[in-house]
Amino acid sequence: MKKSRLIWTILVFTLVACKDYLDIVPDNVATIDNAFTNRNEAEKFLFTCYSYLPQESHVYENPALLGGDELWTYWPITGLSRLPSIPQEIARGNQGIVDPLLNYWDGNQAGKPLFRALRDCNIFLEKIDQAVDLDPFMKTRWIGEVEFLKAYYHFYLMRMYGAIPIIDKNIPISASKEEVRIYRRPIDEVTDYIVSLIDSAALKLPDQIQNRATELGHITRPIALAIKARVLVMVASPLFNGNPDYNNIVNNDGIELFSHVSDPSKWEKALAACEEAIVACEDVGIKLYKFSNLLVDISDRQRLEMDLRNALCDPWNEELIWGFTNGTGSGIQLQAMPRLNPAYPSNETPLGQISPTLSIAESFYTRNGLPINEDRTWDYSGRFALKTAGNSELDYIQQGYTTASLHFQREPRFYSSVAFDGALWYMENGIWPVQAKSGQPQSRKSAFGYSITGYFPKKLVNWKFVVQSGQAVSQEQYPWPIMRLADLYLLHAEAANEVYGPSETTFKYLNMVRVRAGIPTVQESWTNFARSPSKIQDQDGLREVIYQERGAELAFEGHRFWDLRRWKKAAEELNKPIYGWDIEQEYAENYYRRKLIYSQRFTAPRDYLWPIKEYSLVVNPNLVQNLGW
Template identity: 75%
Template sequence: MKRYGIISLLSLLVMTACQDYLDIVPDNVATIDNAFTNRNEAEKFLFTCYSYLPQESYVYENPALLGGDELWTYWPITGLSRLPSLPQQIARGNQGIVDPYLNYWDGWQAGKPLFRALRDCNIFLEKVDQVVDLDPFMKDRWVAEVTFLKAYYHFYLMRMYGPIPIVDKNIPISASKEEVRVFRRPVDEVTDYIISLIDAAAPQLPDIIQNRASELGHITKPIALAIKARILVTMASPLYNGNRDYASLTNKDGTKLFAEQESDAKWTRALQACEEAIAACDVANIKLFKFNSNLVDINERLRQEMDLRNSIAEPWNEEVIWGFTNGTGSGIQWQAMPRLNPAYSSNETTTGQLAPTLKIVENFYTRRGLPINQDRTWDYNGRYDLKTADIEEQDYLQQGYTTVALHMQREPRFYASLAFDGSLWYMQNGTWTVQAKAGQAQSRKSAFGYSITGYFPKKLVNWKFVIQAGQAISVEQYPWPVIRLADLYLLHAEAANEVHGSTDVAFEYLDRVRERAGIPKLREAWSQYARNPEFIQTKEGLREIIHQERMNELAFEGHRFWDLRRWKEASEEMNKPVYGWDIDQELAGNYYRRKLLYSQRFTAPRDYLWPISEYSMVVNPNLVQNPGW
């Protein structure tokens, strides 16, 4: 939505005061009514409703990028580094209730005020009928878009805080003090409300965007149904489905906010939503991305890498279901890519300071499509041994270069997602070598602007990114994929396994993702190469593999953070130490020693949900705090 910046003044006019409560109509009715006098003014207010969307590609706003265990940075973070410290405070277990980090409830500490967003959505829905020159078809579409946004903002808050108040209607300025002091509602009730909004909106939304020059980024039917599938899979997951850890969380009137009994029906409902969303994507011709290799002369292995990298970074490619256009583009690419060209080693535009952790590196499969500890053809115990790359690895590694066995014979997603000492980085303007030991081109040069682990998230960088002389750059911006088809396929596999177990229904879309990733289908891989071929024949075993498949396919896209929480696996994974290589060493034997960077702390059940700020608790005594805070 390129016009977001234009409407910032209007946003300020309609978002006045009243921050003490969630959804009070501000006492500036004349200003609001003026916003609906004609189509142009109403469209500005529509853009205001969009403007609250959290910027998923922005490391300052999205806790899922630097607030978990997937990407790490050096510490302490200073202003010179152009990195935020708030997400890393969450990753380090330092969240608190006085001034919570990334507070989307109140809109503090880099969090957008999503309850204010809900208030503005309600204003739009209440006032849009006043617009006299708005075509009825377009009015219905805009109403559907804002109705979806209203659902999404509720979901975003619920994913962070659990039970939340439902903001169905705005409370008038004349409301009494008790009317303003709203209660949190049970998560199942909030979920049903959210889904009812999406179900009302979806039929009025277009299957595809016809006017791509001006309307890309508007909500479509596939977006609405794909997000519905994500919501229902989330709410069927252990954190929300019969979580006894929250059995004691009740309102002051005794209303239980979490159901204590697990419901299989939630998984059935989620599976149906996934099927409905996939059908909508088929109608819209959304499909897994394949790189057009006719554009360049590359071999099959490199084309496979471009299939994977460009499913993220190719603007508006056919796999993107919802591309987020506000605040995307070059920022995260600068943070992800090191100074590749030695001719411009002093250029500070790129820093490569978003550093994948060694844990994530080890999570990727072998070339057989198996976890590294399950592949009987791969030397798991010798993974840290020094080894020299040979001609067999020529498309991925520098021949004759000494690295570790961990970097060899891995799946294509490993090389498409990561760069590291001894790797190759293909770009439109050439293939660059990455050499990151002390004194080499991509090593640490100063107190900031380097990878603390020795790894770089290659997949986040568009292949047309070019560093030129001085500070000049040529960067291909792309809309951040809030959800893409591979994500939806894996949500389907997860729900299908929970409903039907290890059957063909669970394997169908999972194998489509694996096929595009260049690895064998699941049954083939496990039957031919696994140490324990029977592992995937049970629901529990297949569940574990589907979880790992999501980690590998969606690495660095901001999903692991939320997935670990909804699966209730964060208390295990985020209490493991964070490791990287000893990056300040010159010799391979010294460089390739695991170095402890931080011992993470995750307290369960407290850290699964955000705290509500003390301020909000004082303003509204009817609110109850999340457990442990």
């Protein structure tokens, strides 16, 4: 807390050089004395406030990539693999209180110190008036950016820890011991504070970036409003809206930290926020992505795949609401892509070792836009049987190749998101067959650099990635989509269902996402092909449909991890075994045997929230620990 004349160390990221977006790495160390003497110094401190943003594309820092059940890796981790063990320890149920993993409260075990980030944001807001040569318009805009960052850091902590302290202003060095020992605040109070900050910021922020050469990555009004929608949907969801598990979490001053009764009005607020954000996005031309390169000679099927893959990977495309510029996808591409070109079989790069699980492969729809166990035209019971691809599967599966029936007649998002033994991987420099059985080009070759399940997350790899001589010689990096329009559309559908049930309002944006994905509308799919066509006619049934739609559309983007928690579905889903194929086998009849990889553990209600570090509770006895820790 003693910060007078203290040198504030700027957190530095490893950042690949690029000239077309915000570089948030300051070029020296700012001090409180000189940080606001002029515009240039103040801008460095602005970048310091940005520098705490968690790197969502980084498998080391984002628990939502390797900490759940979407992506898996072999175990134990080898030193040459460049894989982190920390997120996977969370997935394996090994979180703890002595030194918590991905600790964003204190900032260790690969987590950033977000409370320090909040203090730096407060310093900026307190001292920005000292920069006498700063244009008033720009000062107002920067204040809006930092107000938003304050809101986002509070939100990030609240999503992990639930009720948290509100850091509205920094505590002076003259504060008493009791003033320093702050309390966690009730979840609804924290929410109101976050929303008030975002509303204030939105009035100051531009609708869009004008100088795209230097300012991409700065916060805009659509970003602020979209994150506000995400916040309000989260707190309206079962985890924080009348969750009886948290009835007894009370401060030592008697303040209850969680509401006991579910409040339907929270969904109304969430829906209104989604609608406001959608209008703000569409007003500036943000829309669902379509691959527009007419010079590329590809089939309609491949063009649809480019629509879906490049909604994520095409840099600064028209669907992107908020793209994160530090950690722009290069590392995760190397981890996702196997060695496609058999002429360059080196284990060095790419590695292809973050692997979709079998259950995630099963969760995508059939070609009729239905869950595989719901489509009466699809053989669910025979999904693990062998089948050889004919002409009708051309462009999806290698002709004449034998693979699992599970891989046939699936929706376009399955083929654009997941590669499997027998799949085709379209890239700018060619169409590459994926063959992953023992001895084949994409099979296991050593102790690292292989898929433990037999699947690869194709969606995460930009189509311009080229490898020669075992090294990536061309890869187009992309800003990680913290928020894109399809996500916002599906949040709207979820909130609308909670307010109106099945209705035109609920189906509107849900169907827009589906049509772009190349599948029928919800009504068409369930009326014409479903075993239980009445499911979408009631709120509970449609809720399950919307949940699965989010999973298919946003697969591997880091949403399922948090969605399962806010829906209170994690205890159900994350206690299921992790399965893959028997990747050590040479022949299809042996390879396509479902193999248990790990029996996952999720202890409810404990694991829904992060633990506060044990030492932090000793230092500040006014903090109460989360349930079960």
